[in-house]
Amino acid sequence: MSTFILLLITGLGLGALYFLVASGLSLIYGLMGVLNFAHGSFLTLSAFAGWEVGRRIGLDTLTGFLVAILVGAIVAALTEFLLIRPLYERHIEQVLVTVGLSLATVALFEGIWGPDPINIQRMPWLIETTTIAGAPVPNSVFIAIGAAVLVLIGLLVFLRKTRYGLIIRAGVENRSMVTALGIDVRRAFTLVFTIGGIAAGIGGVLASNYFGYVSPLMGGSLLIFAFIVTVIGGLGSLAGAAVASILVAVLQQFTNYYWGYGDLIVVLLLAVVLLVRPQGLLGRKAA
Amino acid sequence: MNHVLTVSHLTGTIAGQQVVEDVSFEVPATGVTAVLGRNGVGKTSTIKAILGLINRSGEVTLEGRRIVHMHTHRIVQLGVGYVPEDREVFTGLTVAENISLAVRQRSPRLDFVRELFPEVVVERAQQRAGTLSGGQQQMVSLARALVNDNKLLLVDEPTKGLAPKIVDEVADVLREAAKTVPVVLVEQNLKVIDLLAERVVVIDAGRVVHTGPARELLDDPERIQQLLGVHGEAAA
Ligand SMILES: Nc1ncnc2c1ncn2[C@@H]1O[C@H](COP(=O)(O)OP(=O)(O)OP(=O)(O)O)[C@@H](O)[C@H]1O
Ligand SMILES: [Mg+2]
Numbered sequence: 001m002s003t004f005i006l007l008l009i010t011g012l013g014l015g016a017l018y019f020l021v022a023s024g025l026s027l028i029y030g031l032m033g034v035l036n037f038a039h040g041s042f043l044t045l046s047a048f049a050g051w052e053v054g055r056r057i058g059l060d061t062l063t064g065f066l067v068a069i070l071v072g073a074i075v076a077a078l079t080e081f082l083l084i085r086p087l088y089e090r091h092i093e094q095v096l097v098t099v100g101l102s103l104a105t106v107a108l109f110e111g112i113w114g115p116d117p118i119n120i121q122r123m124p125w126l127i128e129t130t131t132i133a134g135a136p137v138p139n140s141v142f143i144a145i146g147a148a149v150l151v152l153i154g155l156l157v158f159l160r161k162t163r164y165g166l167i168i169r170a171g172v173e174n175r176s177m178v179t180a181l182g183i184d185v186r187r188a189f190t191l192v193f194t195i196g197g198i199a200a201g202i203g204g205v206l207a208s209n210y211f212g213y214v215s216p217l218m219g220g221s222l223l224i225f226a227f228i229v230t231v232i233g234g235l236g237s238l239a240g241a242a243v244a245s246i247l248v249a250v251l252q253q254f255t256n257y258y259w260g261y262g263d264l265i266v267v268l269l270l271a272v273v274l275l276v277r278p279q280g281l282l283g284r285k286a287a
Numbered sequence: 288m289n290h291v292l293t294v295s296h297l298t299g300t301i302a303g304q305q306v307v308e309d310v311s312f313e314v315p316a317t318g319v320t321a322v323l324g325r326n327g328v329g330k331t332s333t334i335k336a337i338l339g340l341i342n343r344s345g346e347v348t349l350e351g352r353r354i355v356h357m358h359t360h361r362i363v364q365l366g367v368g369y370v371p372e373d374r375e376v377f378t379g380l381t382v383a384e385n386i387s388l389a390v391r392q393r394s395p396r397l398d399f400v401r402e403l404f405p406e407v408v409v410e411r412a413q414q415r416a417g418t419l420s421g422g423q424q425q426m427v428s429l430a431r432a433l434v435n436d437n438k439l440l441l442v443d444e445p446t447k448g449l450a451p452k453i454v455d456e457v458a459d460v461l462r463e464a465a466k467t468v469p470v471v472l473v474e475q476n477l478k479v480i481d482l483l484a485e486r487v488v489v490i491d492a493g494r495v496v497h498t499g500p501a502r503e504l505l506d507d508p509e510r511i512q513q514l515l516g517v518h519g520e521a522a523a
Binding site for chain 2: 167169176185
């Protein structure tokens with residue numbers, strides 16, 4: 001029983017990390033029609049930034065965390081503004097640029113920090129466990145889950161209650177009609193990249209605490225599963241990304257423990273969803 | 288020179304294919320200018336080319352100002368209201384959200400559109416636009432354009448697929464609107480043209496093939512048959 005609980009809660013923690021990446025991917029794809037392959041690099045850079053700050057000024061501070069978020073936001077906004085925007089409406093080129101950026105940045109990170117994972121020092125509290133129904137769950141897992149829930153709520157409130165949220169929801173449905181109402185939809189593009197960068201920045205710090213290391217490849221490997229989550233949930237659907245994050249991560253965690261092959265199961269799930277419901281769990285049918 | 292819009296040698300391409308070949312016409316500062324033509328001749332594409340919604344070249348001026356190089360949102364901000372073919376309301380947003388998204392000015396004409404469409408804009412304000420009937424969606428689409436003070440309205444087949452009673456309602460609204468703003472109206476329904484339009488521009492195969500007073504064309508069934516391939520008696 002306690003194993004079951006432990007797997008479930010750590011699965012939720014992993015799902016939280018997936019969601020922090022997938023939410024940005026999903027928003028960006030939904031509004032702009034661009035699959036952002038550089039999203040993992042936003043996460044990796046944020047993780048390194050948070051770690052570099054943390055180890056210099058001490059662990060028991062939020063500064064590293066805030067710097068990581070800031071780095072994620074700025075890098076994502078610059079990426080949109082400098083690389084994506086000049087290729088306005090040229091989706092294939094836009095995607096290729098993000099692929100190139102992700103390859104180049106991984107090489108850059110390896111150049112700076114070396115190719116191997118670096119174990120990080122964590123706040124002792126994060127490694128300590130809290131026992132739930134007999135299962136000793138590391139506190140970092142709760143932090144990840146809590147942060148993802150807050151990000152989800154924040155995004156939903158933003159989308160429902162603000163003018164830019166309205167523009168994004170409308171743009172996901174019909175981008176050209178938004179411009180035909182006199183709205184510069186490119187600002188919303190920069191905004192969704194920035195939001196995605198913030199979520200990835202949070203994800204970077206939480207992932208390094210969850211796994212106990214930072215590595216040039218950590219963003220990329222989370223990104224693969226985040227893509228799968230985004231497709232299963234329905235491209236462009238935030239709620240779909242949330243549901244699919246949990247589904248994929250928990251399934252993966254249980255399968256890995258009992259049979260191994262957790263990644264294989266996830267790919268099979270993806271195949272099943274694509275066959276049975278190609279638009280994803282909560283996605284709109286392609287027009 | 289009292290034209291709100293001048294279009295000269297406008298061309299437009301969709302996916303590399305030229306769908307507007309060479310369109311020139313002028314829109315006076317008052318009244319309704321109707322754009323006619325058979326199905327698929329490029330009426331919608333002409334409107335989209337004016338707005339920059341498709342790739343275009345040539346010359347377009349709004350109140351004397353060149354707009355052919357501008358982004359769509361800039362052109363609209365200059366004071367152009369657009370009611371697209373097939374309404375294009377945001378189906379996932381409420382009626383109120385659709386309209387508030389369209390507001391471009393500090394004091395929008397909300398009372399005006401509420402009075403025009405009380406049963407949609409007021410009574411169904413919180414309903415998702417996707418759940419409305421075609422006629423109601425058209426009213427949302429018109430309200431989005433009319434909530435701002437515009438220099439020009441571009442209205443693309445507003446009566447398409449609507450019941451006769453709703454067609455009359457839409458025509459009434461356009462007549463009301465045209466009292467204060469010049470309208471370019473793409474329309475197949477000759478009865479609506481007869482009710483509203485002062486001038487007509489007929490397009491065929493991406494080119495203008497006739498311009499003139501609406502009355503003159505409507506009184507010439509043979510010419511209508513020749514230009515539009517329909518029987519002109521419908522208008523009488
Ligand atoms: N998205 C598109 N992709 C390719 N071709 C298109 C597209 N939209 C329109 N066309 C073509 O462009 C030409 C002009 O179309 P357009 O919609 O402008 O005509 P229209 O006069 O408005 O027709 P209708 O009376 O049916 O509304 C047509 O031949 C059409 O097939
Ligand atoms: Mg048309």
